[in-house]
Amino acid sequence: MPPPEPDPLNIPDAAAIAAPAPAPERGLARLRQWFQDGLLRRVFRNASILLSGKTLAGLLSLGALAVTARALGPELFGILILIENYMRLVTGLAKFQSWQAVIHFGAHCLEQDRRRDLQGLIRFTTLLDVASAVLGTGVAVAVAPIVGPWLGWGPEVVPLAMLYSVMILFTLNATPTGILRLFDRFDLLATQSVVTPALRLVGVCGAYLAGAGLGAFLLVWLVSGVVGRLVLVGIAWREFSHQGLMAGMSLSLRRLVKPHPGLWRFVWSTNFSTSLNVLSNRGRTLAVGWVLDPAAAGLFAVAREFADIIHKPVMHLGHVIYPDLAKLSAQDGLKSFRRLMVQSGLVAGTAVTLVLAVLIGLGKPILALTVGDAYLGAYGVFVLLALASAIRVFAFPLRPALVAAGRPHVLLRVQLVLAVLFFALLLALLWRIGLIGAGIAAIAVVVAEFGVLTIIVRRWLNRQARLSRPD
Numbered sequence: 001m002p003p004p005e006p007d008p009l010n011i012p013d014a015a016a017i018a019a020p021a022p023a024p025e026r027g028l029a030r031l032r033q034w035f036q037d038g039l040l041r042r043v044f045r046n047a048s049i050l051l052s053g054k055t056l057a058g059l060l061s062l063g064a065l066a067v068t069a070r071a072l073g074p075e076l077f078g079i080l081i082l083i084e085n086y087m088r089l090v091t092g093l094a095k096f097q098s099w100q101a102v103i104h105f106g107a108h109c110l111e112q113d114r115r116r117d118l119q120g121l122i123r124f125t126t127l128l129d130v131a132s133a134v135l136g137t138g139v140a141v142a143v144a145p146i147v148g149p150w151l152g153w154g155p156e157v158v159p160l161a162m163l164y165s166v167m168i169l170f171t172l173n174a175t176p177t178g179i180l181r182l183f184d185r186f187d188l189l190a191t192q193s194v195v196t197p198a199l200r201l202v203g204v205c206g207a208y209l210a211g212a213g214l215g216a217f218l219l220v221w222l223v224s225g226v227v228g229r230l231v232l233v234g235i236a237w238r239e240f241s242h243q244g245l246m247a248g249m250s251l252s253l254r255r256l257v258k259p260h261p262g263l264w265r266f267v268w269s270t271n272f273s274t275s276l277n278v279l280s281n282r283g284r285t286l287a288v289g290w291v292l293d294p295a296a297a298g299l300f301a302v303a304r305e306f307a308d309i310i311h312k313p314v315m316h317l318g319h320v321i322y323p324d325l326a327k328l329s330a331q332d333g334l335k336s337f338r339r340l341m342v343q344s345g346l347v348a349g350t351a352v353t354l355v356l357a358v359l360i361g362l363g364k365p366i367l368a369l370t371v372g373d374a375y376l377g378a379y380g381v382f383v384l385l386a387l388a389s390a391i392r393v394f395a396f397p398l399r400p401a402l403v404a405a406g407r408p409h410v411l412l413r414v415q416l417v418l419a420v421l422f423f424a425l426l427l428a429l430l431w432r433i434g435l436i437g438a439g440i441a442a443i444a445v446v447v448a449e450f451g452v453l454t455i456i457v458r459r460w461l462n463r464q465a466r467l468s469r470p471d
Contacts, residue, residue, distance in 0.1 A: 057197045060197035060201045065301075067201070068208075068217055069372070070208070070372050071204070071207065071212075073374065074294075074374055075298070078294030079157055081298055082285070083157075085286055086151070087161075087168060089286065091140075092277075092279070092282060093278060093279065094133075095136060096129065096271045097270045098129055098175050098178060099174045100408075104266060104403070105266075114259070115245065119245060119250075120256045120259060121259075122175060122179070123256055124256040124257060128174075134169065136168040140168055141162045164221070170229045171229060173233065177236070179239060179240050180239060188239065192231055195227060196225055196229075199227055200221060207220055269411075276415040276416060284441075287423070287426055288435065288438055298375075302382075306359065306382050307385035309355070310356060325341070337401070337404075349390075356386055359386055363382055381439040384436070384438075384439025385439050385442055391447060395449070405460060410456060418448060418452075421445070426438060
């Protein structure tokens with residue numbers, strides 16, 4: 001009789017569930033045992049390095065947003081936020097997420113010591129970055145006069161939106177980000193992440209003291225964003241040279257794709273998948289501005305900024321864990337792949353619960369102290385967005401796990417269906433019950449995604465376990 005098949009997600013059996021709950025000491029011992037795993041320690045070490053910079057960057061960003069919101073008021077602040085989200089939406093739709101290809105295929109190149117192929121991969125992804133930046137800039141500038149009236153932009157605002165769209169031309173950060181993550185230089189990423197928010201905070205404080213208007217604040221946001229992107233490009237290429245990979249690097253366009261079977265499919269799949277994610281994240285703010293008004297978009301932006309105190313670490317944890325999952329996939333390390341995914345999700349999800357409770361309990365005083373009483377109407381939707389972000393913490397390994405397993409097309413199909421359902425629900429709720437509907441829609445789509453991706457990943461792990469079992 002064959003032995004029972006192991007459960008890839010380590011779900012306890014009925015006997016284990018019926019057994020008495022372990023004492024707190026046993027739970028702590030299990031947690032300590034988990035952190036004896038070198039992979040889990042490395043993921044959270046890299047995460048702590050990255051998040052140290054991201055935490056400071058988040059506080060600086062929050063400060064810049066608070067100063068901007070107080071200076072402009074809900075109406076003008078909402079217009080600025082709509083312009084920012086318009087630019088980011090076009091950027092996300094046009095930009096290839098080439099950093100994922102750098103890590104996925106670059107991990108194989110490093111594992112097999114294929115130096116030339118890695119150089120060709122970097123040339124290929126850099127070309128994608130440049131082409132998408134040029135295309136995105138052209139589209140954003142051309143479309144701004146068309147969408148402006150729908151979003152409440154007057155004739156004097158449209159030229160500002162067109163100027164702000166120039167930032168897309170400097171969005172060449174995908175390949176540099178992939179290079180730094182591939183070589184575990186999360187310390188450099190943490191340092192670079194502070195540049196833009198620090199410059200932005202200094203700039204908006206100056207604009208506030210000078211009594212400047214919307215145009216000056218947009219210029220500050222534009223210049224700080226451009227400088228931050230250029231700094232990232234510089235430090236990444238310096239690291240690439242430090243790794244000895246610039247030697248013999250040619251500009252030839254031959255044999256860029258052939259050494260990496262499936263590269264085009266991977267690139268298009270991850271691009272569409274991320275584009276759907278960007279559409280959901282940025283499009284919802286634009287939807288609020290369209291269905292309601294710019295002032296409501298400003299309230300929603302404030303609620304999202306505070307909820308992102310939970311959400312942004314999740315995003316960065318996914319970026320941190322992805323290189324290790326990609327390397328384990330390249331090495332056929334299924335058992336470690338499964339353990340790293342499950343344990344990291346549980347640890348991160350448990351840790352964020354306390355943060356969620358504090359944010360909900362102190363939400364109104366924090367809003368009043370930072371952005372002012374005019375934005376207290378954001379509290380209700382903030383609570384719902386924070387709950388959605390907390391749920392996403394537990395599920396954060398699922399997306400990078402599918403991509404690392406070479407299944408981005410599966411993730412794409414799931415996200416496509418969920419995006420359609422989400423926007424249908426979002427628009428219906430906004431029209432019916434107002435701003436609070438955006439928070440309800442966010443929770444609904446996060447719960448649905450968690451359930452569907454859990455089923456898909458579990459089935460994939462089951463199949464891989466059967467294939468790796470000796471006959």
